[in-house]
Amino acid sequence: MTTLGRNGREGRVRESYAAPSGGANVREVQRVLAQHGGSAPAARGGSLETHSTTITPPRLDAAQVVEGSRLEARVIVGAPVAACGGFLDGIQRSVVAWYPRAMLPAIHATVAAAIRTRAHDRTLHTWRGAPLVERALYLPVALAGAELVAALGAAGVSVVDTLPPDEHAGDRHPQELIGVARQAIQERRAQLEERLATEWCATEQLPLYVDGGISGFAAASRSPLAIGVVKSHRTLYVDAEGMATLAALEPGQRSSAMRVASRGRTQVASWYLRLRAEGDPLGGLVRIEVAEPGFNSERADLVSRWVLAEREPAALPDARWRVMAYGIRDCEEYLRAVAG
Amino acid sequence: MGEILGRVVATERRPNTPHEFHFWTALDAPVGIGTIVRVEGTNPVSGHLPRVYGVIVEGFSYSDLETPLHDVLGADGSPDRASDAPTRRTEIRLYKGAVLRHVPDDPLQPVPLGSVFLASEQDVAVALRMDAYMKEGQSTGIPIGLYRAGAMASPIFLDADFLLGPEAAHLNITGVSGLATKTSAVEWLLGSIFAHFPEKKGTVAALCFNVKGPDLCFLDQPATRLEPSDLELYDKLGVPPAPFANVEYFAPYTARGYSLNTLRSNESLSHNLRPLTWGLREVLQYAEVLLNKDDVDAKADALIDFIRERVVDQDFQDAALGTTPHRVQSFTELERFFRELLRAMEEKNHEQWRTHHVATIRKVRNRLTNISTRCRGLVTDDGTVSDLPWGAFQDRGVYVVDVANLEEDAQDLIFARVVTQLRERLEKRTLGVDHVVVFVDELNKYAPSDGPDTYVRKMLLDVAERGRYLGLVLFAAQQFRSQVHRRVVGNSGTALFGRMDSDELATPGYATLAPATRTKLATLDKGELMVRHPHFTQPVFVRFPRPAVLSGREGVEKFPPAEEPTLDEAIVRALRPLDRTITLDWVKETIALADEDEVLRARNRTLQVRPDDPKAFFRAQLKRRIPAETVAPRPRPAIRTSPNDDPYAF
Ligand SMILES: Nc1ncnc2c1ncn2[C@@H]1O[C@H](COP(=O)(O)OP(=O)(O)OP(=O)(O)O)[C@@H](O)[C@H]1O
Ligand SMILES: [Mg+2]
Numbered sequence: 001m002t003t004l005g006r007n008g009r010e011g012r013v014r015e016s017y018a019a020p021s022g023g024a025n026v027r028e029v030q031r032v033l034a035q036h037g038g039s040a041p042a043a044r045g046g047s048l049e050t051h052s053t054t055i056t057p058p059r060l061d062a063a064q065v066v067e068g069s070r071l072e073a074r075v076i077v078g079a080p081v082a083a084c085g086g087f088l089d090g091i092q093r094s095v096v097a098w099y100p101r102a103m104l105p106a107i108h109a110t111v112a113a114a115i116r117t118r119a120h121d122r123t124l125h126t127w128r129g130a131p132l133v134e135r136a137l138y139l140p141v142a143l144a145g146a147e148l149v150a151a152l153g154a155a156g157v158s159v160v161d162t163l164p165p166d167e168h169a170g171d172r173h174p175q176e177l178i179g180v181a182r183q184a185i186q187e188r189r190a191q192l193e194e195r196l197a198t199e200w201c202a203t204e205q206l207p208l209y210v211d212g213g214i215s216g217f218a219a220a221s222r223s224p225l226a227i228g229v230v231k232s233h234r235t236l237y238v239d240a241e242g243m244a245t246l247a248a249l250e251p252g253q254r255s256s257a258m259r260v261a262s263r264g265r266t267q268v269a270s271w272y273l274r275l276r277a278e279g280d281p282l283g284g285l286v287r288i289e290v291a292e293p294g295f296n297s298e299r300a301d302l303v304s305r306w307v308l309a310e311r312e313p314a315a316l317p318d319a320r321w322r323v324m325a326y327g328i329r330d331c332e333e334y335l336r337a338v339a340g
Numbered sequence: 341m342g343e344i345l346g347r348v349v350a351t352e353r354r355p356n357t358p359h360e361f362h363f364w365t366a367l368d369a370p371v372g373i374g375t376i377v378r379v380e381g382t383n384p385v386s387g388h389l390p391r392v393y394g395v396i397v398e399g400f401s402y403s404d405l406e407t408p409l410h411d412v413l414g415a416d417g418s419p420d421r422a423s424d425a426p427t428r429r430t431e432i433r434l435y436k437g438a439v440l441r442h443v444p445d446d447p448l449q450p451v452p453l454g455s456v457f458l459a460s461e462q463d464v465a466v467a468l469r470m471d472a473y474m475k476e477g478q479s480t481g482i483p484i485g486l487y488r489a490g491a492m493a494s495p496i497f498l499d500a501d502f503l504l505g506p507e508a509a510h511l512n513i514t515g516v517s518g519l520a521t522k523t524s525a526v527e528w529l530l531g532s533i534f535a536h537f538p539e540k541k542g543t544v545a546a547l548c549f550n551v552k553g554p555d556l557c558f559l560d561q562p563a564t565r566l567e568p569s570d571l572e573l574y575d576k577l578g579v580p581p582a583p584f585a586n587v588e589y590f591a592p593y594t595a596r597g598y599s600l601n602t603l604r605s606n607e608s609l610s611h612n613l614r615p616l617t618w619g620l621r622e623v624l625q626y627a628e629v630l631l632n633k634d635d636v637d638a639k640a641d642a643l644i645d646f647i648r649e650r651v652v653d654q655d656f657q658d659a660a661l662g663t664t665p666h667r668v669q670s671f672t673e674l675e676r677f678f679r680e681l682l683r684a685m686e687e688k689n690h691e692q693w694r695t696h697h698v699a700t701i702r703k704v705r706n707r708l709t710n711i712s713t714r715c716r717g718l719v720t721d722d723g724t725v726s727d728l729p730w731g732a733f734q735d736r737g738v739y740v741v742d743v744a745n746l747e748e749d750a751q752d753l754i755f756a757r758v759v760t761q762l763r764e765r766l767e768k769r770t771l772g773v774d775h776v777v778v779f780v781d782e783l784n785k786y787a788p789s790d791g792p793d794t795y796v797r798k799m800l801l802d803v804a805e806r807g808r809y810l811g812l813v814l815f816a817a818q819q820f821r822s823q824v825h826r827r828v829v830g831n832s833g834t835a836l837f838g839r840m841d842s843d844e845l846a847t848p849g850y851a852t853l854a855p856a857t858r859t860k861l862a863t864l865d866k867g868e869l870m871v872r873h874p875h876f877t878q879p880v881f882v883r884f885p886r887p888a889v890l891s892g893r894e895g896v897e898k899f900p901p902a903e904e905p906t907l908d909e910a911i912v913r914a915l916r917p918l919d920r921t922i923t924l925d926w927v928k929e930t931i932a933l934a935d936e937d938e939v940l941r942a943r944n945r946t947l948q949v950r951p952d953d954p955k956a957f958f959r960a961q962l963k964r965r966i967p968a969e970t971v972a973p974r975p976r977p978a979i980r981t982s983p984n985d986d987p988y989a990f
Contacts, residue, residue: 082426122428312425314414317406321414326427333404333430 022133022339024157026108029097029137032155036148038100048094048107048182056234063237063258066269067297071242072256073249076301080309084227085206086115086127087327090193091335092185096178097137100148103174106139107162107181112339113192115200115208116331124330127200132192133339136160138181140172160184190216201225207306211328213289214268221266221291227303228268228289231323233282237270247281249274254304257297260289269295273304275311276322284322345369346435346456348379359439361394361451364432370490371396373860374870374881376459376467377437381452388444392451393459393467394437395878397854403429436854438878440467464494469875473499482536483577484529484836484871485882495577496882498834500538502874504775508833509808512783513869514821520838521866522817523555526779527887528579529815533777534736535579542774542811543735547728547762549755550602550742551781554892557604558899559738560587560612561890573885581888584738590616590728591742592718592750597940598910599902601717602742603892606899610917615947616741619723620670622757623711624648629756629795630714630749631707639700640707646694647704651677660684660693670723671712678705715750721937724944730761733772755786755796759803759812766810775811778803783816784823797825804831822847837861837870837879853879907936914943918954926955934962 024032030040065071090113097108114131116124136158141149143163152159162181193210194217200208201223214221214228237260238246245255255272268289276284290303310325318329346365350356361379365371373396381390405411415421442448443466457463464487465471473480474497481497488494502508511529513522530546537544550556562583566574574581589612591602599605600615627644650656652674655665661680668674681693682701691698712719728739741758743751759778765771780786780800787800803814804827816832818824822844829835840861844850850858860881861870867886870879890898905913911927931939942961951957 084426118427122426124427124430309426312414312421313427313429314410316410316414321410326425326429330404330427330430 022110022112023135024155025110025135026095026097028155029106029108029152029157032152032157033098033100033106033148036100036151038098039102040098041096041105048096048178049092058234058236060236060239060243062239062242063260063270065256066259066295067256067271067300070256071238071245071258073245073253074256074297074301076252076254076304076308078301078305080311081305082309083207083306084118084209084310084327085204086117086200087124087209087211087325087331088115088193088196088200089113089211089328089331089335090189091332091339092189093339094138094182094185100139100144104139104143105174105178105181106137106144107178107185108135108137109181109185109188110135110339111185111189111192112335113189113196114331114335115196116327116334118327124327126334127196131335131338132196134158134188134192136188138162138184140177140180143172160188194218194220197226207303209307209310209325209327211331213287214291215260215262215265215289217266221268221289222293224291224294226291227306229307229325229328230287230289231320233285233287237287243281246272246285249285251275251277251284252308254288254300257295257300259292267292269300271300271304273307275308278322286323342457342460344455345371345377345458348451348453348456349434350450350453356451356453358442358448358450361392361437361439362434363437363456364434365456367431367433369433371435371458373397373399373856375489376440376464376487376880378457378459378463378467379437379451379454380457381454383452385447385449386444390449390452390454391443392454393440393443393463394451395440395467395880396435397438397878398436398856400434400436401431402434403431405429438854440877441469458490458492459494460492461494464496468496468880469877470497470499472875473497473501478538478540480538480541482529483532483579484873485869485884486573486576487880487882493576496871496880498871498873499875500533500536500541502833504533504537504541504544504777504813505808505811507808508874509813510804510832511813511815511834511836512821512824512829512832513815513817513836513838514840514844515819515838515864516841516844517819519866520819520840520864521869522836522838523781524867524887524891525836525838525869525884526781526815526817527556527559527889528884530738530777530779531582531584531888532577532579534584537775543772544775544777545733545735545737545739545773546777546779547739547741547758548779549758549781550740550744551751551785552744552892554603554896555744555781556740556779557589557602557742557892558609558890558895559584559740561609561895561899563886563888563890564894564898566886566888570885573883574888577885581885583889584736586734586736587612587738587740588729589613589740589742592616592715592746592754594904595716596904597717598905598907599913600742601745603744603896603901604742604899605902607902607913609899610913615726615914615944616718616728616754617720617724617726617944618718618753618757619720619725620668620674621652621723622725622727623715623719623753624652624708626753626756626760627708627711629752630711639697640704643696643700643704644708646696647674647708658694660688660690670721671709671719672721673723675705675709678709711749711753714747715753718746718750718753720944722941722944724941724948726944726948728758728761729772730765731770731772733776735773737773752794752796755780756799759799763803763807763810763812766812775813777813777815779815779817781817783818783828784820787816787825787828789823789825801825801827804828808833820844822849833874835872837864837872838868839864839866907931907939911939911943914947915954915958918946918950922955930959931962938962 092111094107094109096105098106112131112133115127117127138160140163141161149159162184197217197220201220207225207227210228213230214226220226251274257269257271260270261267269292270289272287274285278284313326315321315324315326315329346363348363375396379392480500482500483495484498486493487496515522548556560583591600594601652668657665666677668677743754762776787797842862845858868883870881872879908927912924915922942958945961946958
């Protein structure tokens with residue numbers, strides 16, 4: 001953990017607000033594309049993050065309970081204790097920048113990730129002084145044509161191919177193309193997050209509070225330092241009986257731990273924790289993911305106490321404040337300010 | 341360049357203008373209200389990177405909370421939970437700066453988004469436009485105090501051309517009693533002026549009216565206590581920490597006439613203390629100062645004019661008054677003149693004398709003889725004049741007139757005559773110096789914003805409005821600026837403010853100051869001042885050292901005022917500075933046969949003439965009069981009523 005002293009001030013007030021380098025912005029990309037024909041999108045600037053097209057449908061997927069034989073409410077022994085040294089989060093911003101051909105959307109996206117570390121004076125600062133920021137144009141290269149891609153490359157625009165080269169590119173609904181682009185953007189963002197998580201776990205000593213799960217990480221998902229906190233519950237890892245248990249969880253209580261395993265991801269230990277009381281049975285509820293090696297009930301209690309400690313200060317005015325740590329909100333605000 | 345302190349920010353809702361800007365800093369940045377900063381723009385305008393100098397006039401702090409309720413919600417309603425949260429909320433320090441100067445100043449544009457630096461000493465000079473009058477070899481700078489920010493300290497100079505004329509002049513200082521250090525600030529500044537007044541501007545002296553207790557009674561004595569921090573300020577500002585070398589004190593006598601009416605009466609300080617006494621002629625010239633307050637009409641005025649021009653100081657003959665000419669030179673003689681005139685009119689049953697009605701004559705007699713009673717101690721019955729050294733004022737001299745214990749009438753008379761003399765002599769260039777600083781404390785008493793339009797107030801207004809061309813400069817102090825006449829403070833080029841009263845700050849005169857600046861004024865430390873000066877676009881805050889002179893309070897402890905003397909002692913005390921060999925025994929023997937009036941008269945003459953052989957001169961005064969006295973003892977003037985317990989009344 002770094003402590004900013006007198007010399008640290010330079011880091012806090014930098015010479016200019018020039019966004020951390022990370023590639024061409026939308027305007028620059030549009031300038032290049034306009035030279036090669038095509039048309040501008042009708043509605044300018046509508047961020048794709050606001051229309052949710054490709055959202056996984058809600059479902060139940062009961063996981064194997066590893067603490068006892070069935071899912072139960074457990075009283076946590078010990079008071080909340082602040083132990084996390086950093087907060088990891090990422091953001092993405094994407095818009096349809098251009099239509100190089102009719103019905104072929106080229107999507108510009110900014111993805112960014114950062115860790116905010118907590119200093120001795122309880123203030124937050126950016127780990128290693130800067131976030132990771134990447135700007136790129138997402139489009140199916142096979143449909144756009146090699147010439148355009150070469151021109152973009154020559155103008156310094158990074159291009160990400162949204163379709164694997166072997167996949168048949170023709171006859172695609174433009175919405176579908178947007179969907180695959182978003183998928184690619186999300187993956188890119190996850191990669192940035194993972195990079196930071198991996199570096200943190202390799203070099204730091206204090207736990208890292210990660211916004212979202214850690215099972216998608218490789219090395220970091222096996223580190224005792226990575227604590228994933230999942231705020232949304234589109235998949236509930238319980239059965240009908242378990243749902244009744246979750247609904248009855250009091251603030252400060254947790255569920256029995258489970259083993260959560262999905263295809264292509266690392267198997268992790270996971271449990272539900274009620275942070276705050278709310279009328280809605282899923283309100284105030286988070287799911288925690290930690291590495292499976294070394295997991296036991298004491299660790300589940302300890303990690304729960306770490307997470308409970310981050311309820312203050314409240315992340316208001318964010319609508320998700322009941323399940324969001326202040327450090328995560330701070331990280332998100334920070335990323336919005338420098339890369340949004 | 342220095343370390344970057346902050347960054348200018350502007351939003352649509354809080355935009356920057358050519359005169360105002362906003363910037364944020366780290367939470368621990370060494371800045372506050374009054375700090376001077378420099379903004380470096382990043383986009384060249386007509387080939388120059390713009391630089392803007394400003395002073396912080398307001399500060400804001402807030403967090404990312406949208407409403408206080410969110411904090412309550414987040415802490416579940418218990419404040420102690422909020423305080424031990426593991427993370428501190430993001431907080432901002434946002435400051436508002438008022439622009440002091442743009443470089444270049446044309447075209448005048450809004451303050452650019454740029455980096456903010458703490459102003460260096462050189463920046464401060466540029467920001468306050470001091471560079472214009474601090475040029476090597478032709479500086480007209482007068483140090484007023486030290487501006488400090490962080491580790492930086494920068495002397496602040498006033499421009500002598502704008503403090504003592506001719507461009508602008510006068511100084512006014514405001515602040516609450518005891519904490520504002522008003523009197524001290526003026527004492528300090530006079531010392532600074534004497535040390536730095538540029539030679540090419542000529543000579544300068546100060547005339548101070550001591551209006552309150554022992555305030556200015558020890559300007560020639562060293563301070564008992566100057567802290568190392570004070571000495572450092574003297575050193576940094578280039579002013580010697582020494583009392584005034586050339587001070588003369590003037591005070592009228594007490595009503596009884598034995599001793600001078602001042603708290604600086606300790607015998608060891610008598611060498612530069614002189615009586616201030618005026619005769620009939622001096623007073624008649626200023627009679628209107630006192631008479632226009634009363635119901636003196638045109639008829640009475642006409643009679644007074646007649647007496648002044650035709651009777652006083654000449655042989656006056658009139659059929660009604662017999663054959664021997666009247667020679668009126670003192671109040672006593674004026675009284676005799678009136679008495680004989682009225683008796684003659686009564687005998688002949690005349691209602692008129694030279695167009696003047698008997699009632700008018702009675703009224704004027706009453707008024708004029710009244711003056712000598714109301715101003716006893718200042719106005720001598722016998723016409724002896726002991727005055728300020730008109731025509732012989734000395735460069736860097738300080739002349740203190742102690743009016744602290746006088747009746748209001750006597751004070752007014754002194755103000756009027758002294759200031760008028762200064763004015764006339766400066767106009768004719770016959771004062772002895774080119775510039776005079778007149779210091780008037782408690783200005784609200786002499787030039788109040790409301791109340792009757794007195795002679796003294798008119799005179800102060802005149803000095804404020806025209807003095808700068810003559811080198812007649814008014815330094816004035818008061819607790820409440822709002823209670824002083826607008827035109828007097830309005831004409832003051834330089835204004836100082838010490839710790840202020842919050843009620844005073846709520847008056848309209850301070851509305852232009854930002855609320856934070858007002859808060860700072862209400863909490864200023866002793867020795868801190870806010871300075872307004874024509875060159876400074878915005879007020880600046882400075883610190884000045886304790887004056888190097890003995891304070892009034894300590895002075896009266898160190899030099900306790902002399903006991904009220906007996907007549908013998910009074911004479912010894914008065915004459916000893918002229919001749920060290922004069923003893924109490926000698927005086928007792930010499931005055932044994934004389935009466936009190938004779939003795940005091942002889943003393944006054946001796947002090948006025950300052951003869952080579954004071955003993956012989958003094959004795960001669962008595963001898964000359966004693967035989968006359970024994971042959972035809974003159975009646976004591978009716979206006980002199982002796983108190984019952986007066987041991988010398990007989
Ligand atoms: N530069 C200074 N630093 C610290 N203290 C000072 C300084 N100058 C004066 N003082 C102290 O402040 C006190 C008040 O000073 P001063 O008599 O000048 O105030 P004032 O405003 O004239 O008060 P009043 O209205 O009663 O006449 C004195 O005790 C003096 O010692
Ligand atoms: Mg005072």
